[in-house]
Amino acid sequence: MTDWQLTACILCSRNCGLQVQVADGHLTKIRGDKNHPVSAGYICQKAAQLDHYQNNADRLTQPLKRQEDGSYQPIDWQIAITEIADRLLDLKQTYGKECLAFYGGGGQGNHLGSMYSSTFRDALEIPYYYSALAQEKTGDFWVNGKLFGRQNCHTTEDIEQAECVLFIGTNPWQAHGIRNARPTLKQLAKDEQRTMIVIDPRRTKTAELADIHLQLRSGTDAFLLSAMLAILVQEGWEDQAFLKKHTAGFAEVRACLQTIPIADHIERAGVDAEQVHEAMRRFATAQSATVRVDLGLQQSLNSTLNSYLEKLLFLLTGNLGKPGGNNFHTFFLPWVGHSDAQSPRKTKATGITEIAQLFPPNVLPAEIESDHPQRIRGLIVDSANPMVSGADTQAYQRAFTQLDLLVVVDVAMTETARYADYILPAASQFEKWEAAFFNLEFPTNAFHLRKPLFSPLADTLPESEIYRRLAVAIGAIPERYPWLERVARWHRRWPQLGLYRLALVTAMTVNPKLRHTVAFALQGSLGKTLPDSSTAPFWGVSQLYVQQHGEAVARTGLPGRGGRLAEALFQRILQGSGTAISQHRYEDTWSLMGYKDQKVRLAIPELLEELQTLQSHNPWPDYPLMLIAGERRMYNANTIYRNPQWRQSDAEGVLKIHPTDAATLELADGDQALCESPWGELSVQVQLCDTLRPGVVSLPHGYGLDYPNANGERIRYGPLLNLLTGAQHCDRISATPFHKNVPVRLKPIDKT
Numbered sequence: 001m002t003d004w005q006l007t008a009c010i011l012c013s014r015n016c017g018l019q020v021q022v023a024d025g026h027l028t029k030i031r032g033d034k035n036h037p038v039s040a041g042y043i044c045q046k047a048a049q050l051d052h053y054q055n056n057a058d059r060l061t062q063p064l065k066r067q068e069d070g071s072y073q074p075i076d077w078q079i080a081i082t083e084i085a086d087r088l089l090d091l092k093q094t095y096g097k098e099c100l101a102f103y104g105g106g107g108q109g110n111h112l113g114s115m116y117s118s119t120f121r122d123a124l125e126i127p128y129y130y131s132a133l134a135q136e137k138t139g140d141f142w143v144n145g146k147l148f149g150r151q152n153c154h155t156t157e158d159i160e161q162a163e164c165v166l167f168i169g170t171n172p173w174q175a176h177g178i179r180n181a182r183p184t185l186k187q188l189a190k191d192e193q194r195t196m197i198v199i200d201p202r203r204t205k206t207a208e209l210a211d212i213h214l215q216l217r218s219g220t221d222a223f224l225l226s227a228m229l230a231i232l233v234q235e236g237w238e239d240q241a242f243l244k245k246h247t248a249g250f251a252e253v254r255a256c257l258q259t260i261p262i263a264d265h266i267e268r269a270g271v272d273a274e275q276v277h278e279a280m281r282r283f284a285t286a287q288s289a290t291v292r293v294d295l296g297l298q299q300s301l302n303s304t305l306n307s308y309l310e311k312l313l314f315l316l317t318g319n320l321g322k323p324g325g326n327n328f329h330t331f332f333l334p335w336v337g338h339s340d341a342q343s344p345r346k347t348k349a350t351g352i353t354e355i356a357q358l359f360p361p362n363v364l365p366a367e368i369e370s371d372h373p374q375r376i377r378g379l380i381v382d383s384a385n386p387m388v389s390g391a392d393t394q395a396y397q398r399a400f401t402q403l404d405l406l407v408v409v410d411v412a413m414t415e416t417a418r419y420a421d422y423i424l425p426a427a428s429q430f431e432k433w434e435a436a437f438f439n440l441e442f443p444t445n446a447f448h449l450r451k452p453l454f455s456p457l458a459d460t461l462p463e464s465e466i467y468r469r470l471a472v473a474i475g476a477i478p479e480r481y482p483w484l485e486r487v488a489r490w491h492r493r494w495p496q497l498g499l500y501r502l503a504l505v506t507a508m509t510v511n512p513k514l515r516h517t518v519a520f521a522l523q524g525s526l527g528k529t530l531p532d533s534s535t536a537p538f539w540g541v542s543q544l545y546v547q548q549h550g551e552a553v554a555r556t557g558l559p560g561r562g563g564r565l566a567e568a569l570f571q572r573i574l575q576g577s578g579t580a581i582s583q584h585r586y587e588d589t590w591s592l593m594g595y596k597d598q599k600v601r602l603a604i605p606e607l608l609e610e611l612q613t614l615q616s617h618n619p620w621p622d623y624p625l626m627l628i629a630g631e632r633r634m635y636n637a638n639t640i641y642r643n644p645q646w647r648q649s650d651a652e653g654v655l656k657i658h659p660t661d662a663a664t665l666e667l668a669d670g671d672q673a674l675c676e677s678p679w680g681e682l683s684v685q686v687q688l689c690d691t692l693r694p695g696v697v698s699l700p701h702g703y704g705l706d707y708p709n710a711n712g713e714r715i716r717y718g719p720l721l722n723l724l725t726g727a728q729h730c731d732r733i734s735a736t737p738f739h740k741n742v743p744v745r746l747k748p749i750d751k752t
């Protein structure tokens with residue numbers, strides 16, 4: 001291989017390894033990297049379009065400042081940094097640190113900069129960290145905290161080895177989320193010794209491959225899952241030995257499940273009782289079984305309760321910590337934290353409690369628009385586009401005009417950036433060293449630090465430098481670290497002596513404040529001896545990872561122990577290809593739990609209570625259809641693809657509807673219709689689709705962006721679906737929006 005370079009796809013959390021060719025600033029050829037330790041050459045059709053991310057009309061090339069008339073003018077980097085720092089400090093001094101918030105900080109593939117943005121957040125003491133992850137997964141994290149002792153005890157699925165796989169609310173054929181989705185699904189489907197069960201209101205490609213498809217009524221997951229669990233205890237299929245050895249609280253759970261009216265719950269879910277019984281039998285009696293879920297469950301009604309019930313399925317059947325089951329994985333650098341149950345932070349206006357150190361985008365507009373004296377007034381948005389992706393676009397539009405200061409750091413002029421006071425242009429993910437921290441594999445975990453393919457465009461900077469400059473400007477860090485720099489140079493010559501490690505520990509002991517800005521200290525000292533200074537924190541990350549998982553790191557074939565092993569891991573990572581970082585044993589899963597006694601606490605009283613009072617009540621009888629707001633399709637992705645021409649099909653982002661519903665509404669294929677929800681309305685193009693359950697309609701995510709047409713006029717392409725969603729339509733614990741169950745009605749738009 002001569003002119004092929006290594007990188008990774010940045011569109012979803014799989015981050016498949018790629019080999020690419022580049023010419024004249026473009027990605028010209030893209031193929032899977034067969035040597036990648038996780039993806040092994042696999043890619044889907046979306047990766048081929050990555051040049052649309054790298055090159056598009058909305059790329060930012062210089063810092064911009066909003067003028068009084070709303071237009072933007074270029075501004076010198078240093079002036080912008082100084083003005084932003086002064087205004088942030090002024091807000092903090094006037095209203096207290098609670099008036100500051102941060103949103104984003106990395107999407108699917110750009111997490112390296114988040115080591116710097118989070119350090120800057122800490123340095124400025126910004127208390128509120130909002131993230132798109134907190135409109136998807138925080139119900140799951142909350143449940144993990146209760147069951148396993150820490151909210152970041154995150155499980156993965158051993159699908160390749162499982163005898164029975166249960167997919168709930170996910171279509172890996174399109175959404176991926178599992179290793180090499182399509183061959184994995186085909187193999188599973190073809191093997192007669194194994195069972196694939198799918199729970200989904202759509203007959204997806206995954207469902208078509210399944211042995212059993214439970215096409216439930218939209219939003220009834222909690223009814224169906226609780227019925228399955230009730231069947232399990234009724235039949236005595238629970239794994240008694242596992243429960244005794246590894247869990248506490250089964251008696252309470254069983255008592256609750258014994259009260260579930262199984263037939264009634266199955267009827268409410270609208271599925272066949274015999275099929276449900278058979279699905280539960282196969283799952284419970286398999287030698288190994290695993291559950292894979294995604295947003296179809298987590299953004300459905302009863303989101304947090306759903307997360308609890310799906311975990312009870314693999315826990316009560318003894319499928320945690322074994323081949324073919326669900327297992328905890330390690331984090332090379334955690335992208336999710338743990339919020340202490342004793343003293344969690346709460347927002348001022350809505351009183352929502354942080355989960356996994358994250359706050360939900362659903363409440364952000366209310367926190368800005370509130371009349372609370374410490375309402376949010378200053379916001380930094382980094383690599384995120386909440387104006388499009390947050391629930392209730394209208395609320396975001398109102399709220400962002402109420403901010404005293406909005407700073408956007410991004411590669412492109414987004415819908416959110418158009419509300420900013422300052423726009424700081426970041427180099428693209430292919431113009432700097434980058435990495436994703438979605439290291440979700442078990443037993444072999446892997447990491448991929450990516451080298452740049454291009455130089456930074458025009459006057460753009462990597463986030464590591466943007467936040468370093470901001471941190472200097474607020475007085476949190478010095479420009480230079482002369483003493484550490486000197487030791488770092490010695491360290492480069494004699495790494496085996498461990499001098500740099502000793503110097504850094506000494507510096508942090510003498511100056512404890514350095515602990516809070518250590519990423520910048522590494523960047524400014526060790527970083528000067530590396531090909532790129534931004535990668536230096538991975539030296540520290542390697543040290544910590546070896547401290548926690550040294551034996552597993554050594555099993556990957558690296559030499560040494562302790563500091564030497566960490567050095568070897570760091571050097572391996574710097575090579576810039578996907579690489580194994582640890583090789584665990586299945587029994588390690590227990591030491592990755594939060595509870596010291598390594599016992600799962602099965603009973604979560606709040607959720608058992610919720611289960612017993614479960615209601616299927618539709619408070620919006622005038623909106624008879626349930627919209628899946630944000631379906632994954634062949635050609636939709638996150639909003640980093642701005643140019644609509646990347647799509648090879650479905651340019652309109654059609655609303656899919658069952659022919660029976662369409663006939664009732666006198667709608668035909670290709671008709672325009674007005675889609676109304678209790679919160680807004682949207683004009684859509686209709687497509688008839690008999691794979692949906694009647695009563696369910698779907699729209700894709702990733703549309704509704706403004707992009708210039710051939711004449712330079714900005715046009716909105718496809719449905720901006722958060723015009724239909726409402727912030728209050730969400731989970732009571734996590735505030736996760738119920739995007740998969742948005743009540744809507746449709747009216748034909750007169751063609752005349």
Ligand code: SF4
Nearest residue numbers: 009012015016044047
């Ligand atoms: S979008 Fe496709 S190619 Fe890209 S990371 Fe995800 S599965 Fe891999």
